[in-house]
Amino acid sequence: MDLLNLDDRLTADQRLVRDTAQGFVREHILPDVATWFEEGTFPARELGPELGSLGMLGMHLTGYGCAGLDAISYGVACRELEAGDSGLRSFVSVQGSLAMFPIWKYGSEELKEEWLPSLAAGTAIGCFGLTEPDHGSDPGNMKTYAKQDPSGDWILNGSKMWITNGSVADVAVVWAQTDGGVRGFVVPTSSPGFSAPLIHRKLSLRASVTSSLYFDDVRLPGSAVLDVVGLKGPLSCLSEARFGILWGVVGAGRACFEAALEYAKTRVQFGKPIAGFQLTQEKLAWMAVALGQAGLTALHLGSLKDAGALRPQQVSFGKLANVRAALDVAREARSVLGANGVTLEYPVIRHMNNLESVLTYEGTQEIHTLVLGEALTGVAAYR
Numbered sequence: 001m002d003l004l005n006l007d008d009r010l011t012a013d014q015r016l017v018r019d020t021a022q023g024f025v026r027e028h029i030l031p032d033v034a035t036w037f038e039e040g041t042f043p044a045r046e047l048g049p050e051l052g053s054l055g056m057l058g059m060h061l062t063g064y065g066c067a068g069l070d071a072i073s074y075g076v077a078c079r080e081l082e083a084g085d086s087g088l089r090s091f092v093s094v095q096g097s098l099a100m101f102p103i104w105k106y107g108s109e110e111l112k113e114e115w116l117p118s119l120a121a122g123t124a125i126g127c128f129g130l131t132e133p134d135h136g137s138d139p140g141n142m143k144t145y146a147k148q149d150p151s152g153d154w155i156l157n158g159s160k161m162w163i164t165n166g167s168v169a170d171v172a173v174v175w176a177q178t179d180g181g182v183r184g185f186v187v188p189t190s191s192p193g194f195s196a197p198l199i200h201r202k203l204s205l206r207a208s209v210t211s212s213l214y215f216d217d218v219r220l221p222g223s224a225v226l227d228v229v230g231l232k233g234p235l236s237c238l239s240e241a242r243f244g245i246l247w248g249v250v251g252a253g254r255a256c257f258e259a260a261l262e263y264a265k266t267r268v269q270f271g272k273p274i275a276g277f278q279l280t281q282e283k284l285a286w287m288a289v290a291l292g293q294a295g296l297t298a299l300h301l302g303s304l305k306d307a308g309a310l311r312p313q314q315v316s317f318g319k320l321a322n323v324r325a326a327l328d329v330a331r332e333a334r335s336v337l338g339a340n341g342v343t344l345e346y347p348v349i350r351h352m353n354n355l356e357s358v359l360t361y362e363g364t365q366e367i368h369t370l371v372l373g374e375a376l377t378g379v380a381a382y383r
């Protein structure tokens with residue numbers, strides 16, 4: 001399937017990560033994921049410790065029970081997990097890159113000791129609250145506010161929306177305005193005044209928990225604040241998670257391509273398998289090319305990240321190009337399956353619907369286009 005033999009460039013350790021993630025998906029995800037998607041559930045509490053025991057949570061971080069692997073290993077794991085379902089990869093991305101990373105990078109030693117070992121083990125679950133009902137692409141205008149009272153405690157008020165893992169989380173990393181700019185707060189979800197109701201009726205990422213977060217005078221100790229000021233804090237976390245996305249979607253696209261190829265070889269119309277028609281072969285060849293290009297992009301950006309040279313604009317390039325490619329592959333694969341392309345008996349429409357969310361979250365395609373536009377022209381066109 002891998003016409004470019006890209007995986008030949010992986011080291012033995014990276015292949016081990018790939019095979020481990022593949023085995024996990026085969027055993028724990030594929031038998032049930034269509035049912036979870038149909039029912040709109042995700043068994044985070046059961047899967048968390050399994051993923052933790054395999055070192056998949058915060059795997060690119062060091063210390064505190066994290067695996068300390070390289071960026072390409074993290075990417076390959078995301079690719080294989082997302083070949084199972086984008087909801088699974090979202091769980092792992094949010095846990096590792098959006099909840100653990102800010103604590104690891106900006107948290108006090110006390111916060112790290114308190115949260116990182118259990119998040120790495122998957123016995124605790126984390127979420128990341130940046131988006132608000134009225135502020136998605138422009139988080140700088142967020143309304144959630146934290147005010148420090150004379151005792152040194154912070155009082156948090158406001159709301160967040162579309163928060164992955166929200167209702168199942170033990171800890172939320174919440175970004176809020178303060179008198180001194182945007183700050184991040186580590187909020188135990190057991191805090192009085194915190195609530196996280198589920199968002200219902202999603203038709204995408206159904207095997208993923210998505211929630212609103214409400215903060216009603218949530219009192220936090222002075223030590224709950226992260227040591228970073230301004231939007232560079234949340235944006236640095238998003239850069240980590242977007243790197244996982246640009247790898248992950250290659251797996252979702254590949255799963256669609258494989259389903260289409262297998263179907264085309266066995267589905268007989270006009271007396272022969274539809275794989276024997278030139279129009280079908282054109283679709284399959286184009287899908288293989290798109291996935292090969294996306295895989296090359298991921299590998300190149302992984303090498304840059306491992307060399308410490310990856311820039312945020314390059315992550316935007318990968319997120320924009322690879323999600324678009326994966327979604328186009330999913331749509332093309334769906335057409336190869338004909339009517340069977342619209343049922344959960346096959347993985348294609350599940351991946352296709354999931355990728356609509358992936359196109360939007362962590363920076364929409366328009367926002368990443370504007371990032372590249374600014375990088376090319378030197379002119380910011382966001383407003």
Ligand SMILES: Cc1cc2nc3c(=O)[nH]c(=O)nc-3n(C[C@H](O)[C@H](O)[C@H](O)COP(=O)(O)OP(=O)(O)OC[C@H]3O[C@@H](n4cnc5c(N)ncnc54)[C@H](O)[C@@H]3O)c2cc1C
Pocket residue numbers: 094128129130131133134135136137138161162163164165204205210357360361362363364365366367370381382383
């Ligand atoms: C399933 C799911 C899970 C999510 N998980 C999380 C999470 O865990 N944590 C979190 O904080 N957020 C999460 N999000 C939120 C996600 O990051 C936002 O939806 C995203 O940033 C877009 O914001 P919005 O939906 O408010 O769209 P808007 O910002 O309102 O944008 C609507 C449209 O306008 C376009 N647009 C906006 N500004 C411009 C501009 N300047 N120029 C051109 N076009 C523009 C956008 O590209 C888009 O097409 C999740 C979303 C989904 C769907």
